[in-house]
Amino acid sequence: MEDTLAPYEAALDRVPGPVERAVDVGTGTGAGARVLRQRFPEAAVVGVDVAPAMLAEARRHAPEISFVEGDAARLPFEDASFDLAAHANMIPFVREAGRVLRPGGWTLFAFSSGPDTPIWVEPTTLRRELERRGFSDFAEIAAGRGIAVVARKAQQD
Numbered sequence: 532m533e534d535t536l537a538p539y540e541a542a543l544d545r546v547p548g549p550v551e552r553a554v555d556v557g558t559g560t561g562a563g564a565r566v567l568r569q570r571f572p573e574a575a576v577v578g579v580d581v582a583p584a585m586l587a588e589a590r591r592h593a594p595e596i597s598f599v600e601g602d603a604a605r606l607p608f609e610d611a612s613f614d615l616a617a618h619a620n621m622i623p624f625v626r627e628a629g630r631v632l633r634p635g636g637w638t639l640f641a642f643s644s645g646p647d648t649p650i651w652v653e654p655t656t657l658r659r660e661l662e663r664r665g666f667s668d669f670a671e672i673a674a675g676r677g678i679a680v681v682a683r684k685a686q687q688d
């Protein structure tokens with residue numbers, strides 16, 4: 532696991548509210564979901580991961596957060612059901628993030644160690660893919676040893 536969520540936190544500074552429903556995709560032991568919970572205490576926060584052992588650990592750390600088993604390529608959520616889909620050190624499944632976001636919702640992809648992160652996608656590549664899926668309002672943020680990309684889903688499909 533990565534040692535810092537500094538870029539994830541910095542990216543959240545760029546996300547305006549209101550955030551009523553937020554998901555941390557590829558949550559692992561739930562560190563990102565716990566950050567979301569702190570940032571948006573009124574929001575419903577969900578962490579999703581494909582690995583049951585990770586989820587067990589995540590639940591142990593934060594029993595108040597909903598942790599759900601699921602594949603980021605086929606998220607077990609309805610269309611347009613989240614204001615924010617966040618990813619830390621996770622393979623980007625951009626189409627699926629876009630599907631579960633409401634129009635005008637936000638996504639972020641944080642990589643804790645920049646290019647040295649075991650799962651790493653160049654921001655330009657990520658931005659191109661996000662643009663292809665109708666996202667805009669990009670920001671690329673450096674924080675700690677890492678980098679994050681933030682983008683907003685189109686207001687209308």
Ligand SMILES: C[S@@+](CC[C@H](N)C(=O)[O-])C[C@H]1O[C@@H](n2cnc3c(N)ncnc32)[C@H](O)[C@@H]1O
Nearest residue numbers: 532557558559580581582585601602603619620
């Ligand atoms: C490098 S870890 C990052 C965990 C956490 N986000 C963090 O930064 O500490 C990647 C996580 O993604 C999960 N993962 C990998 N492929 C996935 C998929 N297709 N759907 C959901 N989770 C996935 C793994 O089980 C693992 O917990």
